[in-house]
Amino acid sequence: MNATIEKYTPKLMALPTFIILLIISLVPLIYVLGISFTDSTISKPFNDFIWFENYKKALTDEVFGDSLVNTLVFAFVVTTIQTFLGFVLAFAMQRERKLSGVLRTLALLPLFTPPVAIAMIWRLIYDPNQGMLNYYMLKWGLVSAPAAFLGDKTLAFPSIMLADIWQWTPFCFLLCLAALQSLPRDPYEAAMVDGASAWYVFKRLTLPMVAPQVIVIFLFRFLIALKVFDLIYMLTFGGPGNTTQVASFYIYRVSFKQFQTGYGGALSILVLILISVLATLLTKGRELLLKRVE
Amino acid sequence: MMETNGAFEIHAEAEEIVARKDIGYYLSHILFGRVMRILLLLFFILAILIPIIYIASTSLKEPIEIRVSGALLPTGPITTINWIKAFRNVPLVRYLFNSTVVAFFSTILVLAIAVPTTYSIIRFKTGGWFFPAWILGTYVMPPIVVSIPIFAMVKMVGLQNTLLGLLLVHTMANLPIAVWLMDSYIRAIPKELEQAAWIDGYSKLDTLRRVVFPLIRPGVLATGVICLILSWNEFLFALILTYGVQSNTFPIGISRYVGEHGLQFGEMSAAALAGIVPIYILVFLFSRNLVEGLTRGGVKG
Numbered sequence: 001m002n003a004t005i006e007k008y009t010p011k012l013m014a015l016p017t018f019i020i021l022l023i024i025s026l027v028p029l030i031y032v033l034g035i036s037f038t039d040s041t042i043s044k045p046f047n048d049f050i051w052f053e054n055y056k057k058a059l060t061d062e063v064f065g066d067s068l069v070n071t072l073v074f075a076f077v078v079t080t081i082q083t084f085l086g087f088v089l090a091f092a093m094q095r096e097r098k099l100s101g102v103l104r105t106l107a108l109l110p111l112f113t114p115p116v117a118i119a120m121i122w123r124l125i126y127d128p129n130q131g132m133l134n135y136y137m138l139k140w141g142l143v144s145a146p147a148a149f150l151g152d153k154t155l156a157f158p159s160i161m162l163a164d165i166w167q168w169t170p171f172c173f174l175l176c177l178a179a180l181q182s183l184p185r186d187p188y189e190a191a192m193v194d195g196a197s198a199w200y201v202f203k204r205l206t207l208p209m210v211a212p213q214v215i216v217i218f219l220f221r222f223l224i225a226l227k228v229f230d231l232i233y234m235l236t237f238g239g240p241g242n243t244t245q246v247a248s249f250y251i252y253r254v255s256f257k258q259f260q261t262g263y264g265g266a267l268s269i270l271v272l273i274l275i276s277v278l279a280t281l282l283t284k285g286r287e288l289l290l291k292r293v294e
Numbered sequence: 295m296m297e298t299n300g301a302f303e304i305h306a307e308a309e310e311i312v313a314r315k316d317i318g319y320y321l322s323h324i325l326f327g328r329v330m331r332i333l334l335l336l337f338f339i340l341a342i343l344i345p346i347i348y349i350a351s352t353s354l355k356e357p358i359e360i361r362v363s364g365a366l367l368p369t370g371p372i373t374t375i376n377w378i379k380a381f382r383n384v385p386l387v388r389y390l391f392n393s394t395v396v397a398f399f400s401t402i403l404v405l406a407i408a409v410p411t412t413y414s415i416i417r418f419k420t421g422g423w424f425f426p427a428w429i430l431g432t433y434v435m436p437p438i439v440v441s442i443p444i445f446a447m448v449k450m451v452g453l454q455n456t457l458l459g460l461l462l463v464h465t466m467a468n469l470p471i472a473v474w475l476m477d478s479y480i481r482a483i484p485k486e487l488e489q490a491a492w493i494d495g496y497s498k499l500d501t502l503r504r505v506v507f508p509l510i511r512p513g514v515l516a517t518g519v520i521c522l523i524l525s526w527n528e529f530l531f532a533l534i535l536t537y538g539v540q541s542n543t544f545p546i547g548i549s550r551y552v553g554e555h556g557l558q559f560g561e562m563s564a565a566a567l568a569g570i571v572p573i574y575i576l577v578f579l580f581s582r583n584l585v586e587g588l589t590r591g592g593v594k595g
Contacts, residue, residue, distance in 0.1 A: 002497075009498040010418035013410035014425065017469060020407070023447070024466045025432045028440035035442065045446060092334045099335065105581040106342050112573050112584075113346075114527040116545035117566040120552065121349045124559055127364070132348055135364030166345060171588070173338075178589035227436040230529045234549060248438040248530075256534055261442050268439040279434060 029272075036265035045261065054266035063242050064267060067250040068274065070157070074246060075225035078164045083218045085165075086172025094180045104177075107170035115167070119234030122163040126150050153243045156236050160244055163231055172217055179213035180206075215286050222282070226275060247271045349570075353377065353563035360559050376560030383561065385539050386568050389547035393569070395457050396543055397525040400464035404521050405514060407465070408472035413502050415473070416480050417488065426473075433470035437530050445534050455541050460532060464525045471524065472517050478590040479513025480506065516587025519580045523573055544569040 036055070039048040058064055093103060110118070125132050126149035134146040149159040183206070191201045229248040232238060238245040238253065251271065255264030344366065352360060354372040363369060380386060414420040421428075444463060445454075453459030483506055491501045507514075532543045542550065548565050555561075577584065 006497055010414040010420045013414035013499075013502075014420045016407045017411040017429070017473065018421075018425075020466045020469055021428055021432060024440060024444070025428070025435065027447075028443035031443035031446070032439065042445075089334060089338050092331050093338075096331075096335070101581075103335075103338070104585045105578065106339060108577045108581055108584055109346065109574065110342055112523050112527070112577055114545055114569055114573065116527075116529060116549055117349075117570050120548070120562055120566045121345045124349065124352060124563065125345060127559070130360055130362075130364050130559055132364040132366060166341070170342065174585060174589055223434045227438075229436075229438060230545075233529070233533075234552075248436050251438045252441070252530075255442050256445075264442060268442070272435065272439050275434070275436070 032265045032268050034265075035262055036269050038262045040260075040262035040265070042256070042259040042261050047262070050262075054263045055270070057263065058266050058270055063245060064250060064270075066242055067245040067247050068271075070243075070245055071226055071228070071247040074157070074161065074164075074228055075222050078161050078168065079218055079222040079225050081161075081165055082169045082172045082221060083176075083214065085169050086174075086217075087176045087214060089169075089173050090176035090180055094177060100177075104174060107174050109170075110167045111171045113167070115230035116234055118163060118167055119231055122159070122166075123150070123235060126159055150236055151240055153240050156240060157244050160231050160235055163235070164225070164228070168221065168225075172221060175217045176210075176214060179210050179217070182213075183209050212290055215289065219282050219286060223275070223279060226278075349563045349566060352559055353567055355560060357558070357560050377564040379558075380561040380564035380568065383555070384547065384551045384565050386544075386547070386565060388539055389542055389544045390568065390572070392457055392541060392547075393526050393544040396461040396464055397522045400461040400468065400525045401518050401522045403461075403465040404468045404472045405518055408469055408476055408517065409507070409510075409514060410502060412473050412476040412480050413506060416477065417485070429470045429473050433474060437467065441530065441534055444531065448535055455536055455538055457541055460535050460541065460543070461525075463531050463535060464528060467528070467531065468521045468524055472521055475517040475520060475587055475590075476510070476513055479510045483509055512583055513587065513590075515580065516583040519576055519584060520587055523576065526569075526573060 035045060037049055037051055038046050039050050039053070040046055093100065096103070113121075124130075126134075128134055128146045128148045128151070131149075133149065134143075137143045138146060147155060149155045187205050187209070188201065191205055196204075227248060228246055229252065232244055232246055232249045233252075236244045238249050247267075248271075251264050251267045254267060255261050348366055351367050353376050354374070355363075355368045355376075356370050356373050357375070359368065359370045415426055448454050448459045448463065451459075453462070487505060487509075488501050491505045492498075496504065526543075527545065528543075529545045529549075532546045533549075536542050536546060539547075548562075548569065551565060552562060
């Protein structure tokens, strides 16, 4: 009896997680796939089987197309800026021992601030009448009339990106700092004794050694950035005129505001396929890149 | 902005540098001059702090002053009227209580499930390559994709609009990240230690409880605090699963408030800060653990 329990202990330890994964990923995905072939609403799930009608509709839905493009642009732009800034800051601060404890604690603040509160802070900053940004831009004579950052079709998306960059750059900074501090010392010593210039050492030693980890940081952050929802919901609600519409928010609007869960399900499946393809390509791309660096 | 010195100068200093084993310092010292580094440092600290200082100062400004001046710091007398009004007009205490209950219990559940699972995956290779990949895939998947069925399932078991329903969903949603965070801590435990325990007649469960667990306490703490904060901050599931004061968590509560009352900036700042301050206290208390937890989990290839 005891021997049997002992034999199955590892499986029993993993069982709750297995069940939870079924509940939050496998069963929901089957459900969503099923519902995507129907004309369901939130109160009438699995209403009428209409096969691929929802998918046909999605392919001609311009707002959906725009939301996909916006999601990719958003994730790419913010991730690039955050990784670059995070790396530069980490590189410059890597040996500021006295300060690094304080810096690390400060870096945790934006990362862990509730996104809803982050949105409120930036809403205040961007406000046309009472906000700080317009106040100082007017005071210093940079503009003659206050700008409606979140209500302007060209400014709204960059404004949201800036809030996201505030939130996530410190995260990239922390990870880059850890990566830089984990590098081995010996190759540097050899290069220094050989009299290599600092730029040369950076280009030929630091960069190749740290690149694999920085690429992982970039990919990790990129995949999380594709989920963007909270900031859009709180700052612009996808507006003005769908210019800040992103995939997650559009699916939310279709499913929970227009109650078309069948159509929302089809959009979910399409987004999921897109992200899976993207994730596979990016991991493959990373492997190729690393081979070239070596 | 980047000055590269000639090879000669570097050679002259190289031996001293090598002796101090401080090449990273040397490199950043040369690529970024001293002034440049101080400017970068100042920029970084100010960029992080200005939005936080701004919301704190706005919550203390007179409502009349807020209407005419968006200055970073209050220019007139400071007041607590916004805080009093925020707590009077918004059921903030209830929202914060709800958030605390959901975050606390979901974190306990997450840890109780994640620690044995991660141990089992690493030590006994349970589920082969597929199980960890499935866990990571679930983390990467945008939650909106499964929101319709989750909503339907929670409704089916009659837990919509309850704290229990939300805290169970948060438990499940945070489980993948908890396994991911625990991974590097458990991996670092030498296997010989556990083998010695088995020889002494410990069962696998006892080995985890009495040998491994005491060694991974910092990891459990870091994972716990991170899951606590993630649950406190979580927006999407709270948005679709709760629709009354009795179950709204802080993020949903204040987002509703902004929608219903328009933009009274002083009160809004005070209300937002009421939910920020508890998180910042946690961050200051556990900053070392949090940084370690995040960076260990994040940089592994």
